[in-house]
Amino acid sequence: MLRERLIAALGSDGVKTEPEDLAVYSFDAYTDGGRPAAVVLPKSTQEVSAIVKIARDCGEPIVARGAGTGLCGGAVPTAGGVIVSLMRMNRILELDLQNRRVRVQPGVMNLDVSRQVAPEGLFYAPDPSSQQISTIGGNIATNAGGPHCLSYGTTVNHVLGLEVVDNAGEVFATSIDDAGYDLTAALVGSEGTLGLVTSAWLGLLALPEAVRVWVAAFDEMDAASEAVSAIIAAGIVPTALEMMDAVIVAAVEAAFHAGYPTDAAALLLVESAGFEEDVAASEAAIHAIVNAHGARYWKSARTLAERNALWAGRKGAAGATGRIAPNYYTQDVCVPRSKLPQALRAVEAAARSNQITVGNVFHAGDGNLHPLLMYDKSDARQVAAVVETGNVILQSAIELGGTISGEHGIGWEKRDAMTRIYSTADLATMGRVRDVFDPRRMLNPEKIFPSGVRCPEVAPP
Ligand SMILES: Cc1cc2nc3c(=O)[nH]c(=O)nc-3n(C[C@H](O)[C@H](O)[C@H](O)COP(=O)(O)OP(=O)(O)OC[C@H]3O[C@@H](n4cnc5c(N)ncnc54)[C@H](O)[C@@H]3O)c2cc1C
Known part of the structure; x- marks a missing residue:
């Protein structure tokens, strides 16, 4: 019944139900879980609308999916459905140069x-x-x-408006220019639980006049972390401020020959962009700060080719x-920037006590850690050790005043960890927001909200 109705709406080319197809769509870059009843590949908003109405009639959950690069099991069909x-909806629809904005389909x-x-x-x-593939x-x-x-801010700061298919298959539009509640911002980051995005207006920025990228190398992670805090404390906001440890640098140099020094404990990759004079002033100030924190290597990439490398x-x-290893797990936690040294020491200690190799490559300026835990999936001991290490890192980030996700989302992976940072009342409030958009909770069920917390527990008293 479900299959026949979907084929009638999309044609057989847009509906996949063979076991091998269903297997391919059962995982993302984090994990696999569940099997969908069908996979559909719509080409228009009208087709998305028709799909949602059919799935709803058949009592099937709906899971939106982009490229499947998500790192928290968000697009995994844990409850089937x-x-x-949205990969076939991949057209750039409208370029509005006057207002510096572009309207795109979700699969772009x-x-x-x-x-x-x-x-x-x-x-x-x-x-x-993941920008080439997400x-x-x-x-x-x-x-x-x-x-x-x-x-520049995260995605929410650059989405100007959305076209969305709701849980009943109806299409609605939002704009940040609308008076009243900012529904655009509510939908950004909602992980497919409030609606399916079928097009978006995105804000565009002018390419800067000057861009410069610098590499600074340190003999200790602590010194590099403290330099990060000092740069921001000095009132300088580079366009990017990234850190890599020796494990990552060795792997990257072997693979890409990026030109990083390989004998340091930590590297900072710093970028400034803007007017030439401002960038030059940033260079002088940042160079002085990293030197004061013991940097023993400094390189400035001036050409586009050097920067790109x-x-x-x-x-x-x-x-x-x-x-390094056949598999890796990426933990994604945030801590206050000033706590980076403690957070990195906690990562190191957790990995050591569980005999796991860890490599750190992360958005240091945001305090957003990404320890990559290396392991071999076929070895049960290593799998258990990675789970334990990831868990300890998560808990230490919370104890340092941080949070459980910097950017990858909650999805399936971290939904139970939500209770570590939110009270039942907090979760109930979020549940009420969700219920306004999707009272039947058929849009991406089993995501974000903790397992065991059912509708009545988070419903209004
Ligand atoms: C190597 C690598 C590097 C990465 N680096 C970063 C990084 O620097 N920063 C970062 O934030 N993330 C990063 N990620 C994680 C991932 O790429 C992002 O979360 C990305 O936004 C997911 O996009 P996707 O198209 O793959 O979505 P998917 O994985 O397919 O889906 C992700 C979530 O979005 C929902 N969804 C997808 N499309 C729609 C839609 N049209 N409407 C409603 N819901 C939808 C899904 O249901 C799911 O919950 C990285 C991943 C990898 C593998």
């Missing part, structure tokens, strides 16, 4: 937006390291961040870990 892949890749508007001297600022729809649903979000190394870091 219909997976709505992040980097393609900047590529498309670069000839006009513009770019789209949010730049997750979609705007997925970025919106997770409120994706990235190295350059330190000064340094960034290619950073953005390819996760892939480069394939040289």
Whole structure:
């Protein structure tokens, strides 16, 4: 019944129900879990609307899916249902140069937006390291961040309006220009639990006049962390401020020959952009600060090719870990910047006591840690050790005044950890917001909200 109705709405080319297809759509970059009843690949908002109405009639949950690069099990069909892949809705619909904005379908890749508007001297600022392979729809649903979000802000700061299909299959639009509640911001980061994004207006920025990237090397992680705090405390906000440890640098250099020094305990990758005089002033100030914190190496990349090489190394870091172990798990936690030294020591201690190799590559300026825990999935001891290490790191971030996710989202992975930072009353409030958009809780069920917390427990008293 479900299959026949979906085929009638989309044609057989847009509906997948073969076991091998369902298996392929059962996981994301974090995990696998559950099997969908069907996978559908709509080409228009009208088709998304029809799918939601059919799934609703058949009592099937609906899970929106972009490229499946999510790192928290957000697009995984843990409760079965219909997976709505937005990958065929991949057109840039409208470029409004006068208002510096662009309207795109959700399946457009992040980097393609900047590529498309670069000839006009513009770019789209949010730049997750997955930007070549993740979609705007997925970025919106997770409120994706990235190295350059330190000064430009995350996805929520660049989405101007949305077209959304709601839980009943009806289409509605939001705009940040609307008076009243900012529903656009409410939908960004909602991980597919409030509606399916079918198009988005994105704000564009002018390409800066000058861009410079620097590398500073330190003999100790603590010194590099303290330099990060000192840079921000001095009132300088670089466009990006990233840190990498020796484990990551060795893997990246072997894979990409980015030009990083390989004999340091920690590297800072710092970028400033803006007017030439401002960038030059930042360079002098940042150089002085890192020197005062014991940097023993400093390199300035002045050409585009040099800058690109340094960034290619950073953005390819996760892939480069394939040289260390067959699998890695990325923890994503945030701590106050001033607590970076303690947080990194906690990561190191947790990995050591569980005999796990850890590599750190992260958005230091935001205090957003990404310890990559290396392991071999076929070894049960290592799997258990990684789970334990990740858990200890999560708890230590909370104890340092931080939070359980910096940018990857809650999804399936961290829903139970929500109770560690939110009270029952907090979760009930969030539940009430969700119920306004999706009272039947059929949009991406089993995500964000803790297991065992059912509707009545988070419903209004
Ligand atoms: C190597 C690597 C590096 C990464 N670096 C970063 C980084 O720097 N910063 C960062 O924030 N993340 C990063 N990520 C995580 C991931 O790329 C982001 O979360 C990204 O936004 C997910 O996009 P996606 O298209 O793959 O979405 P998916 O994984 O397919 O889905 C993610 C979530 O969005 C929902 N969703 C997808 N499309 C829609 C839609 N149209 N409407 C409603 N809901 C939808 C899904 O249901 C799911 O909950 C990285 C991942 C990898 C593998």
